[in-house]
Amino acid sequence: MSGARRRHCLRCLLVAFCCALGGAVAAEPLRLLFVGDIMLDDGPGRLVAAGADPLAPFAALLRDADYRIGNLECPVATTGTPLANKIATFRAHPRVLPLLAGRFDALAVANNHSGDYGREAFVETLDLLASQGITAFGGGRNLEQAHRPLWIERRGLRIAVLAYNEFKPRSFEAGPDWPGIAWSEDSHVVADIRAARAAGADLVIPFMHWGWEREPQASARQRQLARLMIDAGADLVVGGHAHVTQGVEYYRGRLIVYSLGNFVFDGFDYAAARSGWVLRLTLDGSGLLAWDTVTARIDDDGTPQPLAGSTAPCGRRGDPLIRDCRWP
Structure with missing residues (x-):
């Protein structure tokens, strides 16, 4: 065999090996986890200042996921002044950061409290x-950065997560x-989804801050926008x-979880706000393979505890209806 032919065969073998390896990686599912509102001022902030860790009860469950995402419902800063025209303003001290590090890979800032202390504190x-x-993600130093996707590239998957707020101000x-x-303007959201696809996203997941507080069912606006995005x-x-x-539902076979509720948050005087969901997704190249929700029961200080023996929505690929699963 000539040297040139031998080099060609070696290149072919290398390409075949890489393709096989890439296929093996892509075949291994990715476990992606979402939680709802994380507010580390007030009660949770006082706990951290006293040396406590409000995230500790969920440490093992967070550690079990391949990638963890939450909604940061407050600036973490020492600068800025509270907006005078807001009923509730939050700002967590930077001492909370070591508790978030290692527990969360990414945090959405597209919500109605990120700007509570102005642009300086936001930056x-x-x-x-x-x-x-x-x-x-869901925010940045300018409009282009705010609409930039969170890119997750793990196990042969390339996932774009987009975050938007549509609750005042x-x-x-x-x-x-x-x-x-990033503000939830329909035309911008649709353009961002399509742009993420064009940029090579295998999966696109919008993470929305929307709807009316205290309402146990999604509004007509939420349902309309969810279907538009799908x-x-x-x-x-x-x-x-x-x-x-x-509520949770399927539309065109695709999952919509309208609200995860609170995760770390205090100060609520109604029982429904003391219970949230941790959403666990198992994804592969074809989309959602399986999913479940773990109920978090939140105490007076805003600390969530996994509610053992509870049932919450779950499902698997091909399910026509939402099921309930018991955890653990």
Whole structure:
């Protein structure tokens, strides 16, 4: 065999090996976890200042996932002043950051509290999260950054997660040259989903901050937008903001979880706000393989505890209806 032919055969073998290896990696499912609102001021903030860890009861479950995402419902900063026209404003001290690091890979900042202490505190939050290796998404130093997807590239999958807020005040929205969050304008959301697909996303997941507080069922607006996003190419939709869990359904065979409710949060005077879901997704190249929700019961100080023996929505690929599963 000539040297040139031998080199050609070696290249063919190398390509075949790489393809086989890539297929093996892609065949191994990815376990992606979402939680709802994380607010580390007030009661949870006082716990951290006293040396306690409000995330400790869920440490093992968070550690078990391949990638962990939550909604950060407050700036983490020392700068800024509270907005005078808001009923509730939050700002967590940077001492909370070591508790988030290693527990969460990415945190959405597209919500109605990220701007509570102004743009300076918002930018400080972005910088502090980055210093801990946590990716902030759904917000940035300008409009382009705010709409940039969170890219997850693990086990042969390339997943784009997009975060948006559509609950007032809209003054938190990013602009061409000022920092802020991504606002849920239908045409922009659809364009972002399609752009993520064009950029090579195997799966696209919008993570929404929407709906009305205290409402146990999704609004007509939430249902309309969820279907629009799936029609535009989203593989599933996850939501929050209502402070209570909301309905779960399939549309065109794709999962919609309208609200995960609270995760770490205190100060609520109604029982439904003391219960949230941790959403666990098992994904492969074809989309959602299996999923379940673990109920978190939240105490007076805002600390969530896994509720053993509870039942919550779950499902597997091909299920025509939502099921209930018991955990653990």
